Amino acid sequence: xxxxxxxxxxxxxxxxxxxxxxxxxxxxxxxxxxxxxxxxxxxxxxxxxxxxxxxxxxxxxxxxxxxxxxxxxxxxxxxxxxxxxxxxxxxxxxxxxxxxxxxxxxxxxxxxxxxxxxxxxxxxxxxxxxxxxxxxxxxxxxxxxxxxxxxxxxxxxxxxxxxxxxxxxxxxxxxxxxxxxxxxxxxxxxxxxxxxxxxxxxxxxxxxxxxxxxxxxxxxxxxxxxxxxxxxxxxxxxxxxxxxxxxxxxxxxxxxxxxxxxxxxxxxxxxxxxxxxxxxxxxxxxxxxxxxxxxxxxxxxxxxxxxxxxxxxxxxxxxxxxxxxxxxxxxxxxxxxxxxxxxxxxxxxxxxxxxxxxxxxxxxxxxxxxxxxxxxxxxxxxxxxxxxxxxxxxxxxxxxxxxxxxxxxxxxxxxxxxxxxxxxxxxxxxxxxxxxxxxxxxxxxxxxxxxx
Numbered sequence: 001x002x003x004x005x006x007x008x009x010x011x012x013x014x015x016x017x018x019x020x021x022x023x024x025x026x027x028x029x030x031x032x033x034x035x036x037x038x039x040x041x042x043x044x045x046x047x048x049x050x051x052x053x054x055x056x057x058x059x060x061x062x063x064x065x066x067x068x069x070x071x072x073x074x075x076x077x078x079x080x081x082x083x084x085x086x087x088x089x090x091x092x093x094x095x096x097x098x099x100x101x102x103x104x105x106x107x108x109x110x111x112x113x114x115x116x117x118x119x120x121x122x123x124x125x126x127x128x129x130x131x132x133x134x135x136x137x138x139x140x141x142x143x144x145x146x147x148x149x150x151x152x153x154x155x156x157x158x159x160x161x162x163x164x165x166x167x168x169x170x171x172x173x174x175x176x177x178x179x180x181x182x183x184x185x186x187x188x189x190x191x192x193x194x195x196x197x198x199x200x201x202x203x204x205x206x207x208x209x210x211x212x213x214x215x216x217x218x219x220x221x222x223x224x225x226x227x228x229x230x231x232x233x234x235x236x237x238x239x240x241x242x243x244x245x246x247x248x249x250x251x252x253x254x255x256x257x258x259x260x261x262x263x264x265x266x267x268x269x270x271x272x273x274x275x276x277x278x279x280x281x282x283x284x285x286x287x288x289x290x291x292x293x294x295x296x297x298x299x300x301x302x303x304x305x306x307x308x309x310x311x312x313x314x315x316x317x318x319x320x321x322x323x324x325x326x327x328x329x330x331x332x333x334x335x336x337x338x339x340x341x342x343x344x345x346x347x348x349x350x351x352x353x354x355x356x357x358x359x360x361x362x363x364x365x366x367x368x369x370x371x372x373x374x375x376x377x378x379x380x381x382x383x384x385x386x387x388x389x390x391x392x393x394x395x396x397x398x399x400x401x402x403x404x405x406x407x408x409x410x411x412x413x414x415x416x417x418x419x420x421x422x423x424x425x426x427x428x429x430x431x432x433x434x435x436x437x438x439x440x441x442x443x444x445x446x447x448x449x450x451x452x
Contacts, residue, residue: 001235002297004228005068005127005198005396005437008079008220010213011061011120012086012360013109016097023104026060032093032106033062047417049406050081050391051398061120062086062108067398068419068437072225072299074393076217077380081388083110083360090361110213111358112170113156119174119187122213124224126206126231127198127437135234142178142189143244144230144283145210146253147276150262150318151310152223154212155327157334157345157354158258164346165258166334168327170212172257178249189249197419199435206231210253215358215367217379218324222310225303229287229296236294241286244279245269260331262318280311323377330357333366399440404449411452424448 014033016024024032034044034056045055051067064082069075086108093106112119128135135141153169167173180188191207198205208227214220233239245268246252252266256276265273274282287304290296296304306324313320321328337353338345359365370376392402404422408415414425422445423431430451432444 009065009123030060077388124208147279153327
């Protein structure tokens with residue numbers, strides 16, 4: 001696909017503490033977070049004026065799903081806008097707690113693990129053609145997703161039977177299958193549940209659930225962009241790629257995550273052994289050749305250049321990606337903290353730095369402290385992130401949804417919205433079905449808006 005729709009779903013960890021002790025359960029704090037949301041939409045599942053979806057997922061995790069995007073820059077801005085929307089919920093919850101005389105501080109973490117070791121996800125969605133069903137994701141895309149953690153992982157302190165280690169990816173320990181329709185019982189790398197949120201005769205939605213949540217805009221951009229490049233190659237019938245099928249994906253993802261040198265070998269189905277770096281080098285070189293012969297669009301080309309920078313640096317020394325890649329930024333942060341305080345890796349203070357890196361509050365989170373000091377790379381301007389908080393992407397179906405929601409709210413009309421349907425709940429309900437996620441202009445939607 002020369003033009004593709006994609007988006008990111010992020011589940012957040014939520015807690016409320018007083019002097020270091022948990023004050024409210026996740027379920028209780030989520031009720032405070034979503035009290036205004038329920039007032040807006042009569043449920044904890046609402047669509048926003050920027051086209052995004054905000055809801056409370058299983059396990060009392062607030063989740064933000066970006067609007068449909070066809071620009072990598074836009075999806076990074078939309079993802080960051082989600083943090084601002086979540087921060088507003090946080091402020092509202094703290095106000096209500098004070099009104100009710102409940103002392104405590106609310107925290108929202110954009111990570112994938114709580115203190116008990118429970119995992120929650122960051123999912124990527126890529127629109128694919130139904131005619132691409134014959135693509136064998138096991139041969140290249142799953143090895144790509146498993147090995148890309150060397151430049152996409154968020155990093156964390158992992159307790160093992162041999163003691164604590166610094167692990168590259170948070171989700172690695174919680175993945176058990178390559179491709180499956182399950183999501184919680186046996187988490188796969190790719191979820192095959194067939195929900196395209198589009199014309200099902202034409203499209204599928206490739207649902208990738210293996211990735212970490214990222215604070216770094218650079219990491220998010222190269223994560224989405226490199227995946228787009230690989231998908232372009234897989235969908236080209238004239239492109240011949242080496243079979244990199246892994247012998248045991250679940251074992252491979254853990255082995256790679258446990259090795260910060262990025263050189264540990266994992267076994268392929270053909271009996272050969274390759275490192276994550278070698279797998280990435282192979283796919284990157286194919287992508288460079290594809291770019292030279294067929295060409296990527298401008299954003300994909302930028303992502304390719306960033307991907308090349310990451311893999312070239314990993315080949316030299318992965319720890320030099322200390323401005324771009326989350327796990328490397330965090331590794332240096334924790335090691336510096338440990339050195340100053342002379343503490344072991346499993347010390348509670350080091351673990352607190354680990355989780356505070358993901359605090360989304362702009363004047364408190366460790367990542368944002370680094371960003372304000374100019375110590376990490378940025379991609380999006382703050383004005384673009386603020387704009388994405390309010391306005392949907394203007395070149396996809398999200399614009400139709402956002403415009404309808406905004407006008408319905410202004411007119412104080414009762415309405416129902418999902419990814420495909422726009423419904424006005426009058427005495428004679430009116431519904432417009434929008435099956436084309438690429439369509440940003442629709443006379444039917446405009447006529448519906450005109451009736452408000």
